[in-house]
Amino acid sequence: MSRFVDRVVLHATAGAGGNGCASVHREKFKPLGGPDGGNGGRGGSIVLVVDSGVHTLLDFHHRPHAMARNGKQGQGGFRAGASAEDLELAVPDGTVVFDGQGTIVADLTGPGTRFVAAEGGRGGLGNAALASSARKAPGFALLGEPGESRDLVLELRSMADVGLVGFPSAGKSSLVAALSAARPKIADYPFTTLVPQLGVVNAGENVFTVADVPGLIPGASEGRGLGLDFLRHIERTSVLVHVVDCATAEPGRDPVSDVQALEDELARYTPALGGELADRPRLIALNKIDVPDARDMAALVAPELAERFGWPVLTISTATREGLRELSFAMAEQVREHRAAQPIIEATRIVLRPQAVDDAGFTIEPDPELPDGFVVRGARPERWIRQTSFENDEAVGYLADRLARLGVEDALANAGARPGCPVTIGDVTFDWEPTAPSTIASLSGRGTDRRLEQSNRIGAAARKAARADRRRQRTDEELFAGSDDSADDGH
Numbered sequence: 001m002s003r004f005v006d007r008v009v010l011h012a013t014a015g016a017g018g019n020g021c022a023s024v025h026r027e028k029f030k031p032l033g034g035p036d037g038g039n040g041g042r043g044g045s046i047v048l049v050v051d052s053g054v055h056t057l058l059d060f061h062h063r064p065h066a067m068a069r070n071g072k073q074g075q076g077g078f079r080a081g082a083s084a085e086d087l088e089l090a091v092p093d094g095t096v097v098f099d100g101q102g103t104i105v106a107d108l109t110g111p112g113t114r115f116v117a118a119e120g121g122r123g124g125l126g127n128a129a130l131a132s133s134a135r136k137a138p139g140f141a142l143l144g145e146p147g148e149s150r151d152l153v154l155e156l157r158s159m160a161d162v163g164l165v166g167f168p169s170a171g172k173s174s175l176v177a178a179l180s181a182a183r184p185k186i187a188d189y190p191f192t193t194l195v196p197q198l199g200v201v202n203a204g205e206n207v208f209t210v211a212d213v214p215g216l217i218p219g220a221s222e223g224r225g226l227g228l229d230f231l232r233h234i235e236r237t238s239v240l241v242h243v244v245d246c247a248t249a250e251p252g253r254d255p256v257s258d259v260q261a262l263e264d265e266l267a268r269y270t271p272a273l274g275g276e277l278a279d280r281p282r283l284i285a286l287n288k289i290d291v292p293d294a295r296d297m298a299a300l301v302a303p304e305l306a307e308r309f310g311w312p313v314l315t316i317s318t319a320t321r322e323g324l325r326e327l328s329f330a331m332a333e334q335v336r337e338h339r340a341a342q343p344i345i346e347a348t349r350i351v352l353r354p355q356a357v358d359d360a361g362f363t364i365e366p367d368p369e370l371p372d373g374f375v376v377r378g379a380r381p382e383r384w385i386r387q388t389s390f391e392n393d394e395a396v397g398y399l400a401d402r403l404a405r406l407g408v409e410d411a412l413a414n415a416g417a418r419p420g421c422p423v424t425i426g427d428v429t430f431d432w433e434p435t436a437p438s439t440i441a442s443l444s445g446r447g448t449d450r451r452l453e454q455s456n457r458i459g460a461a462a463r464k465a466a467r468a469d470r471r472r473q474r475t476d477e478e479l480f481a482g483s484d485d486s487a488d489d490g491h
Helices: 058-062 172-179 229-234 255-267 292-309 324-341 379-387 393-406 408-414 437-443 460-471 476-490
Strands: 007-013 046-050 065-067 087-091 095-098 104-108 114-118 149-156 162-165 197-203 206-212 239-245 282-287 313-315 363-366 374-377 422-425 428-431
Touching: 007 058, 007 114, 046 095, 046 104, 058 087, 065 087, 104 114, 114 149, 149 229, 162 172, 162 229, 162 324, 172 197, 172 206, 172 324, 197 324, 206 324, 239 255, 239 324, 255 292, 282 292, 282 324, 292 313, 313 324, 363 408, 374 379, 374 408, 379 393, 379 422, 393 408
Parallel strands: 007 065, 046 087, 162 206, 162 239, 239 282, 282 313, 374 422
Antiparallel strands: 007 149, 046 114, 095 104, 095 149, 197 206, 363 374, 422 428
């Protein structure tokens, strides 16, 4: 028998991007082939996908670690590395994803719904992509970015329309079995139901689902019994049904006090998806009226329950199926009214929010750990740090150029930074040595090939000017001057 698991911790690690390639084209009779290093491939992402064929989080309980593949490294000859495929993980409909702080980051409802749990790292650029008019032959490439790593909590909240609540052995499982094709375990001892049970009910033209959660007892909010752990499965329900045992022989218990005790416990539960359980419409089902004393008890307390709580009260027997038809149609009517009151779900529209013109994309803060130090925070500077190989001087120079163009140097100077003070970006701390703004253009010459600058080849403009000079008509003075020069040169 498969085990029911409705809460797991998932350790998701996306794949890293492949490194770019630093390569120079080498071919006979082509000494200046130029850079031809390809880009690295993108790392695979971890994606959660709702699958209607999955009903539990058991797979994540046995395999809590999910790792996607890394992207391939770029190669010479402009060959880009292959990107890794995303790792898709099937989850049940109704799965809610929490981050480490307990904040909901995704509510996965509807087959095919997707959520990227961890983003794969981008591949690094090869030196062919880094070549420019100022940097014609880069001797370096960018590193691939590491994949995102996250610890997420997955909780299953069943997609049921009606939730059954009641004391242990009140007959909730028997009611689900009598109304639907579900066959939960039924026995004559408390807490027979250890996990939520779902069933599909047909009431005329209406079809809805019913969820049965383990029984509640007074003090469940303090951990007695099975506690309130399974009440998450009725958070999405539109109707709550109190199943009351009218044949119980326990001293101090009666249907009115049972309903009040259950309401007190429900009031202590706060749904993570928002809203309050107190706002849900209620029905009261007085069960086991096939027992004579229970039938008398139900007839006695039904008016009091209706007057005290103001909810419809029905009498049923799951053993003889008496009253089940009326109960199913009453539940169907409540569900129909709830569905009609819901707003029409519109297709999600993509909203583009351009970055503000004056937004530099980074901030500078004093370093709380290093005296006279500063910390630069921002998506782009931190990404550039991860992409840089600090063993390559040209790569470090390229990083300095990028930071200078972004305005990090000017911002550090305005913040009071002095040469030699420690500056931290991401996981790297270095001593700041500012460069003058006028030297930024000269710094960008790193990575040039001197052989390209020493070429004696005549350009197209010079050849065109010489051709025009040869074709123009010359005056007599120019002709005689040219002949005199030739005579002087020859003798």
